[in-house]
Amino acid sequence: MDRRDCAQAVSDNVKIPQQADRTGADDRPEALLRVEGLVKHFPIRKGLLRRQTGAVQAVDGLSFDVRPGETLGVVGESGCGKSTMGRLITRLLEPTGGRIEFQGHDITHLGVAGMRPLRRDVQMIFQDPYSSLNPRHTIGTIVSAPFRLQGIEPEGGVKKEVQRLLGLVGLNPEHYNRYPHEFSGGQRQRIGIARALALKPKLVVADEPVSALDVSIQAQVVNLLDDLQEELGLTYVIIAHDLSVIRHVSDRIAVMYLGKIVELADRKSLYESPMHPYTKALLSAVPVPDPRRRGVKSDRILLKGDVPSPIAPPPGCRFHTRCWKATELCRTQEPPLVELRPGQQVACHHPENAEDAENAAGTGGSTPGDKLLTSAREAVEIVSAVPKAAEGKDPEAGTGTDPGAGAATGGTTDGTAAGTAAGTEEETTGGTAAADGPEDTGK
Numbered sequence: 001m002d003r004r005d006c007a008q009a010v011s012d013n014v015k016i017p018q019q020a021d022r023t024g025a026d027d028r029p030e031a032l033l034r035v036e037g038l039v040k041h042f043p044i045r046k047g048l049l050r051r052q053t054g055a056v057q058a059v060d061g062l063s064f065d066v067r068p069g070e071t072l073g074v075v076g077e078s079g080c081g082k083s084t085m086g087r088l089i090t091r092l093l094e095p096t097g098g099r100i101e102f103q104g105h106d107i108t109h110l111g112v113a114g115m116r117p118l119r120r121d122v123q124m125i126f127q128d129p130y131s132s133l134n135p136r137h138t139i140g141t142i143v144s145a146p147f148r149l150q151g152i153e154p155e156g157g158v159k160k161e162v163q164r165l166l167g168l169v170g171l172n173p174e175h176y177n178r179y180p181h182e183f184s185g186g187q188r189q190r191i192g193i194a195r196a197l198a199l200k201p202k203l204v205v206a207d208e209p210v211s212a213l214d215v216s217i218q219a220q221v222v223n224l225l226d227d228l229q230e231e232l233g234l235t236y237v238i239i240a241h242d243l244s245v246i247r248h249v250s251d252r253i254a255v256m257y258l259g260k261i262v263e264l265a266d267r268k269s270l271y272e273s274p275m276h277p278y279t280k281a282l283l284s285a286v287p288v289p290d291p292r293r294r295g296v297k298s299d300r301i302l303l304k305g306d307v308p309s310p311i312a313p314p315p316g317c318r319f320h321t322r323c324w325k326a327t328e329l330c331r332t333q334e335p336p337l338v339e340l341r342p343g344q345q346v347a348c349h350h351p352e353n354a355e356d357a358e359n360a361a362g363t364g365g366s367t368p369g370d371k372l373l374t375s376a377r378e379a380v381e382i383v384s385a386v387p388k389a390a391e392g393k394d395p396e397a398g399t400g401t402d403p404g405a406g407a408a409t410g411g412t413t414d415g416t417a418a419g420t421a422a423g424t425e426e427e428t429t430g431g432t433a434a435a436d437g438p439e440d441t442g443k
């Protein structure tokens with residue numbers, strides 16, 4: 001189907017089946033969203049003639065499915081391309097390459113008009129509840145915007161429906177005429193959620209929905225999303241930079257590093273037996289919630305050094321410059337994302353927790369003569385986290401007095417990657433546009 005045919009099919013809307021009509025060769029449930037080889041490179045232009053001199057490789061070949069009713073968590077450090085991925089799959093950004101299918105239909109290059117009918121089904125919740133709501137609009141106007149944009153008159157009228165939505169997200173329906181500044185951060189995020197749910201979407205992409213909120217409020221908003229999913233049968237892609245935020249709500253988790261997925265697995269496998277060293281490092285910073293395991297001594301892996309620039313990512317495995325297992329093979333050959341255990345895909349030549357890593361299909365395993373890189377010896381610092389209960393009992397423990405040790409990624413990395421885009425060209429396709437479409441900038 002070419003682009004025009006697809007746009008036609010989408011605008012006819014009625015022709016879109018509830019489920020994709022392809023019959024998968026495997027037994028996996030049919031995907032609501034299917035992404036194949038998704039690429040987004042932001043051009044870097046310089047000089048009077050604005051010649052392209054390079055590109056920020058924000059997203060570089062992502063492939064994954066999102067199944068109906070599930071929550072896919074996406075995690076990774078700042079600058080690894082999570083938000084870009086979110087904006088690509090909601091079609092707020094135009095992909096450089098790859099393919100995005102929603103309910104079996106290719107939506108990769110649909111324009112604003114072609115996407116309009118799909119806006120009902122695909123919505124986005126933004127990170128910052130302070131800037132994503134227009135301060136001059138009342139809550140009623142904000143939450144009812146999707147109805148106006150889509151030309152929909154809900155049963156019982158707009159006001160009644162907006163008040164129902166406010167009640168649904170735990171806000172007082174009587175606050176219909178209030179302004180965003182009259183609400184707390186958590187309440188504003190609830191308003192953003194009500195707006196995203198107005199058109200009864202099938203897929204909601206939440207970009208760091210709680211990271212701008214106080215820790216005490218974060219759990220409330222995450223629980224609200226969870227409850228709404230059950231009540232409304234929603235499918236989520238939840239983006240976070242921290243594995244602890246999405247721990248309880250994700251069915252599967254994709255770990256991203258420098259524009260690529262390095263591990264994609266179901267929650268249990270990922271948390272109990274991570275296979276990519278990067279996942280292991282991220283996980284080592286997650287507090288242990290199980291009181292029975294609190295006494296267990298757990299080492300934290302502090303990755304040294306900065307995330308490399310996405311303008312010139314390292315060759316081979318992109319993580320090799322910060323990996324303690326990196327060998328010559330990792331420096332020269334990019335590991336493919338392959339299923340090493342049922343439901344667990346990993347892109348690593350030397351995976352963790354692999355019973356038979358040598359024979360792992362598609363990975364190098366331990367190739368004869370493959371030497372550990374010198375950089376690998378200094379790549380990490382292991383900090384022994386001494387649980388309170390064990391304090392004073394283990395003379396070996398307690399080397400880790402660094403109060404910042406909670407961050408697996410050191411603290412030198414935050415913002416570094418984001419900074420690399422300086423001097424690059426902003427794309428115009430909806431940097432801050434709400435998923436309702438360009439008419440509603442959410443400002």
Ligand SMILES: Nc1ncnc2c1ncn2[C@@H]1O[C@H](COP(=O)(O)OP(=O)(O)OP(=O)(O)O)[C@@H](O)[C@H]1O
Nearest residue numbers: 042058078079080081082083084417418421424427
């Ligand atoms: N419009 C743009 N123009 C140029 N570069 C961009 C643009 N948007 C993002 N980038 C760059 O692409 C890379 C990935 O950014 P992105 O925001 O997707 O990462 P992220 O993982 O969501 O990080 P954060 O958690 O900090 O938002 C970064 O290096 C960023 O600077």
